[in-house]
Amino acid sequence: MSNHVKYRIGKSTGFQALTIVLATSCVIPLVAILMYIIKAGITKINWNFLTNVEKPVGEIGGGIAHALMGSILVIFFASLIAIPIGILCGIFLSENKKSRLAYWSRLSVDILQGVPSIVIGIVAYIWLVKPFGYSAWSGSIALSIMMLPIIIRSTEETLKMLPDTLREAAFALGMPFHRVILKVIVPCGISGILSGVMLSVARIAGETAPLLFTAFGYQFFSTNMNKPMETLPHLIFKYAITPYKDWQDLAWGASCILLIWVLLLNILTKLITRRWKVQL
Amino acid sequence: MESTIVKSVDYNAYFGDNHVVKNVNIEIPRNNVIAVMGPSGCGKTTFLRGINRMHELIPGATAKGKIMLNNEDVMEMHPIFVRLKIGMVFQRPNPFPNLSIYDNVIAGYKLNGIKLPKAEKDKIVEHSLTRVALWKEVKDSLTKKGSFLSGGQQQRLCIARAVAMEPEVLLFDEPTSALDPISTSTVEELFHELKKNYTLIIVTHNMQQAARVSDRTAFFYMGELVEYDNTKQMFTNPTDIRTQNYITGRFS
Ligand SMILES: Nc1ncnc2c1ncn2[C@@H]1O[C@H](COP(=O)(O)OP(=O)(O)OP(=O)(O)O)[C@@H](O)[C@H]1O
Ligand SMILES: [Mg+2]
Numbered sequence A: 001m002s003n004h005v006k007y008r009i010g011k012s013t014g015f016q017a018l019t020i021v022l023a024t025s026c027v028i029p030l031v032a033i034l035m036y037i038i039k040a041g042i043t044k045i046n047w048n049f050l051t052n053v054e055k056p057v058g059e060i061g062g063g064i065a066h067a068l069m070g071s072i073l074v075i076f077f078a079s080l081i082a083i084p085i086g087i088l089c090g091i092f093l094s095e096n097k098k099s100r101l102a103y104w105s106r107l108s109v110d111i112l113q114g115v116p117s118i119v120i121g122i123v124a125y126i127w128l129v130k131p132f133g134y135s136a137w138s139g140s141i142a143l144s145i146m147m148l149p150i151i152i153r154s155t156e157e158t159l160k161m162l163p164d165t166l167r168e169a170a171f172a173l174g175m176p177f178h179r180v181i182l183k184v185i186v187p188c189g190i191s192g193i194l195s196g197v198m199l200s201v202a203r204i205a206g207e208t209a210p211l212l213f214t215a216f217g218y219q220f221f222s223t224n225m226n227k228p229m230e231t232l233p234h235l236i237f238k239y240a241i242t243p244y245k246d247w248q249d250l251a252w253g254a255s256c257i258l259l260i261w262v263l264l265l266n267i268l269t270k271l272i273t274r275r276w277k278v279q280l
Numbered sequence B: 001m002e003s004t005i006v007k008s009v010d011y012n013a014y015f016g017d018n019h020v021v022k023n024v025n026i027e028i029p030r031n032n033v034i035a036v037m038g039p040s041g042c043g044k045t046t047f048l049r050g051i052n053r054m055h056e057l058i059p060g061a062t063a064k065g066k067i068m069l070n071n072e073d074v075m076e077m078h079p080i081f082v083r084l085k086i087g088m089v090f091q092r093p094n095p096f097p098n099l100s101i102y103d104n105v106i107a108g109y110k111l112n113g114i115k116l117p118k119a120e121k122d123k124i125v126e127h128s129l130t131r132v133a134l135w136k137e138v139k140d141s142l143t144k145k146g147s148f149l150s151g152g153q154q155q156r157l158c159i160a161r162a163v164a165m166e167p168e169v170l171l172f173d174e175p176t177s178a179l180d181p182i183s184t185s186t187v188e189e190l191f192h193e194l195k196k197n198y199t200l201i202i203v204t205h206n207m208q209q210a211a212r213v214s215d216r217t218a219f220f221y222m223g224e225l226v227e228y229d230n231t232k233q234m235f236t237n238p239t240d241i242r243t244q245n246y247i248t249g250r251f252s
Helices: A003-025 A027-044 A047-051 A065-095 A100-114 A117-132 A136-161 A164-172 A177-188 A190-205 A232-240 A245-276 B044-051 B079-085 B101-105 B118-131 B151-164 B181-194 B207-213 B231-236 B241-247
Strands: B004-015 B018-029 B033-037 B061-069 B086-089 B169-173 B199-203 B216-221 B224-230
Touching: A003 A027, A027 A245, A047 A065, A065 A100, A065 A136, A065 A177, A065 A190, A065 A232, A100 A136, A117 A136, A136 A190, A164 A177, A164 B151, A177 A190, A190 A245, A232 A245, B004 B044, B004 B199, B018 B044, B018 B061, B018 B199, B018 B216, B033 B044, B033 B207, B044 B061, B044 B086, B044 B169, B044 B199, B079 B086, B086 B151, B101 B118, B101 B151, B118 B151, B118 B181, B151 B169, B151 B181, B181 B199, B181 B207, B207 B231, B216 B231, B216 B241, B224 B231, B224 B241, B231 B241
Parallel strands: B018 B224, B033 B199, B033 B216, B086 B169, B169 B199
Antiparallel strands: B004 B018, B004 B061, B216 B224
């Protein structure tokens, strides 16, 4: 074998090795963070932790029930707002690829995706909190704005991938537009749409900045959407910056819960994508 | 004398400014098989899609003139109604991938929200699949997804889906161009069977196929209907020089 060829094989092998090393190295921070949080948090999680609410410093047995409930409610209502709007907007964009309105809404969605969450928080503060006061629903609205771009783009991309022949088959059977969309296009793209929804939920589950300005935080158990409400990320923020060991432990435990939550959502997304994927 | 079922009067179709189908006048007799031929890009598909108002679904596409179905202008009817009367089968088999074979056959009812008793649905499914010679092959796997079938079976499933709606006319756009010779001949045999109940308009590039299955042939060239006659007459003794050239393969 000539030296030239050997040199090229060597170079190729070196390059392959490099990609493998780099690929592994980006797993390291993730694993490190996971290990650390689980180690620090898992021991703090027990029944009291999940069912009790905040206790004054020094009193043992404080829990995060109020924040868990708050996060579930705030995210539930955020989804209730963002999912229908996001999916409908995604359908519009995929059906009207070239219209002027589609161009502008696509552009706004892209820009919205890049807006820092704290800015969304401030805007929600000025528009909703100033006139109506701190409330859980203002937090839901702020979070729903963050969910929108993810749902819209994933819906649009999924539906665009569906072949035109599918649409034509439906129209040729005399189906009206809304039925073509609801009975054929959406069911065929449902796995992509749902995974976008799940990812958007996972994405906002840990958002703290917009909630600082809106849902604010609350030390009691509450399901009143018109009042301030505690949420997991805000609770972590609040406890983590205190000097008290008990509260810091609670923050670790809550971090661990939040992490498990996001992890479960991601696994669920994978399962849904696999289970509901329509073989074209 | 056979009665006319579809008639076009000065039909023109456009994509934006592109005049694609030019002043087509054609009369199609009931229970006949009509072959539509012509070089690529001459407007066959566009004309075919004009008949059941699929043409206008494309952004920027417009049409002028009349398409008469039983002496009623389809341009004046609601497109949904037109498409129930005039079924269509496409070049590539396109069963609904989210539906079972059974549901694919009754898709026209099911997806349109027309509720039928189970017995009725069973009857339609069996009847339609039998008509397209697919019943024996799939009767034990009706709950499987339509996309599991072979290409030829899928195409017959799509024909069954169109047939199930009991239309008067069936449009086929190169229905066998994606199929192997065996599936092709199965589908061709089907045409003979189907013409007892329906009128078939078939776009094809395959001259042997046109000769085998059709009663009449229409020859399109650059958007114009150049010649329209009995298939035998057309293939043995075409009057227009362009038809002659095409049939003898002097251009394609
Ligand atoms: N979706 C479309 N948008 C714009 N122009 C189109 C579109 N489809 C077809 N055309 C134009 O219309 C003309 C006729 O097209 P058509 O598909 O009817 O031809 P055809 O006879 O079916 O050809 P083929 O045998 O290749 O299928 C072509 O010149 C083409 O450029
Ligand atoms: Mg064509």
